[in-house]
Amino acid sequence: MSTIYVKSAYGKPSPGIVEAAARGEAVIVEQCDLTAEILGAHGGLITGQQLDQDAMLALKPALAAFLDRGGRWFFNGHMVRPLIDGMAQYRPIAEPKRADFDLAAINAHPIYDGIDLTKLETNKGVAGFYGRGCNPLPEGAVAVNGLGAARVPVDWVWARSKGGRIFSHSGNDLAGMGLEWGLAPELSARILAWANGALCFDEWPKDPAKPAEVLPLAEPEFYGGHRTSTRSGRRIVAPSSGTYYHIRSLEGPRYTQAFDVICRPEQLGEVLRPDDILWVPCRTPAQRMIAQRQVVARHLESGGTVVALGESRSDLWLAAVDFTETPTNWWWWLDPSADLGVRVSESAASHPLMQGIGDREVTWHLHGWFVPPKGATVLARDGEGRPILYEDRVSTAGTMIVSSLDPMFHHGSHFMPATTRFLDRFVPNLKAYAHV
Numbered sequence: 001m002s003t004i005y006v007k008s009a010y011g012k013p014s015p016g017i018v019e020a021a022a023r024g025e026a027v028i029v030e031q032c033d034l035t036a037e038i039l040g041a042h043g044g045l046i047t048g049q050q051l052d053q054d055a056m057l058a059l060k061p062a063l064a065a066f067l068d069r070g071g072r073w074f075f076n077g078h079m080v081r082p083l084i085d086g087m088a089q090y091r092p093i094a095e096p097k098r099a100d101f102d103l104a105a106i107n108a109h110p111i112y113d114g115i116d117l118t119k120l121e122t123n124k125g126v127a128g129f130y131g132r133g134c135n136p137l138p139e140g141a142v143a144v145n146g147l148g149a150a151r152v153p154v155d156w157v158w159a160r161s162k163g164g165r166i167f168s169h170s171g172n173d174l175a176g177m178g179l180e181w182g183l184a185p186e187l188s189a190r191i192l193a194w195a196n197g198a199l200c201f202d203e204w205p206k207d208p209a210k211p212a213e214v215l216p217l218a219e220p221e222f223y224g225g226h227r228t229s230t231r232s233g234r235r236i237v238a239p240s241s242g243t244y245y246h247i248r249s250l251e252g253p254r255y256t257q258a259f260d261v262i263c264r265p266e267q268l269g270e271v272l273r274p275d276d277i278l279w280v281p282c283r284t285p286a287q288r289m290i291a292q293r294q295v296v297a298r299h300l301e302s303g304g305t306v307v308a309l310g311e312s313r314s315d316l317w318l319a320a321v322d323f324t325e326t327p328t329n330w331w332w333w334l335d336p337s338a339d340l341g342v343r344v345s346e347s348a349a350s351h352p353l354m355q356g357i358g359d360r361e362v363t364w365h366l367h368g369w370f371v372p373p374k375g376a377t378v379l380a381r382d383g384e385g386r387p388i389l390y391e392d393r394v395s396t397a398g399t400m401i402v403s404s405l406d407p408m409f410h411h412g413s414h415f416m417p418a419t420t421r422f423l424d425r426f427v428p429n430l431k432a433y434a435h436v
Helices: 017-025 038-039 053-057 060-066 184-195 246-252 266-272 286-290 292-302 407-412 415-431
Strands: 003-007 026-030 044-047 072-075 101-105 142-148 152-159 165-169 236-239 262-263 277-281 307-309 324-327 368-370 377-380 387-391 399-403
Touching: 003 017, 017 026, 017 184, 038 060, 044 184, 053 407, 060 072, 072 184, 101 184, 165 246, 246 407, 266 286, 266 292, 286 292, 292 307, 292 407, 407 415
Parallel strands: 003 026, 003 044, 044 072, 072 165, 236 262, 236 277, 277 307, 307 399
Antiparallel strands: 101 142, 142 152, 152 165, 324 368, 368 387, 377 387, 387 399
């Protein structure tokens, strides 16, 4: 029996996973194709931070059965829809400082043998990618690595009393850590080995070391799930891909009242009305919107509005979007004198979408730039003067608001305060702009 690698993100899996699949050690399964039968035919499971937790919730009985049979599940990310009984909602460190992200071993685990944890703690000198809190320890789980003086259990492994094991890494995908040191391929291989039955405690620790009894964690938030509204008039419709960052951004208390409809991308054809605003959150796996391309096109031709945020490859499912990706520099701000160069445009000063939004609110890091069509209104530019946020009322009968900025991902990840400042202004501005 081999391990299932659940492919939730757009694009190819890492070379290590592709090679493992060729050797028969893994099988790559698109998340939409994952079934109880597939789970029943394999002994390991690896999921990434773009996992659709809503879709997995429908498989909760099958996941429990998979583990009961002795299966192993390597889980990356924030567990915001507890998918296994005994697990609880992710909780971030409350008001963290840099020292709260110091990474240290609590109980040595074979996945980390010979790896210097300081090489995982930061990415280009920036802390927080590895983790910013924890999926709380289930009863009987053993903490592996901890954050800060309290040793917040960012990594743990749980041998369930009913069978099976879960390894929880509550940060960005572990197989993507240590890139500047060339550690990612080794970590990927070790994760796969663990899921296939190796590289765990030879004997379960009888008296493991533990984190502090009181952890500096924020209180859990309430996430109300999907909803619809049949009220007349313009609505804001947001398709959620069930990722932890979509769930927090769309359903969390800070912004949820702005959204009249929260649904799956696949439901848009049944939901959208011509006067609606379709808000596609950043880092929506592109394949899910590519499948809805005709639905979106009809909406625009009917005079509708689309807001398309970054890292969702809007150029693949929107008309007239000319986009160029750029390498991301997320460490620029470590130099106190550095300036990423992002500026709001002169047009932004009088534009209703940009009220209260200045250079500071659109500056965190960059993913790419656009060549808008003639007649579009550019609202923000990068340091080389290239558009990163614009309004297009000329390409279709509707309106497109297109950006390479990814605020919902970072807000939903409790990471980068500028993104929350941006949303604090942009969300009410959009409602006013649309007269919602």
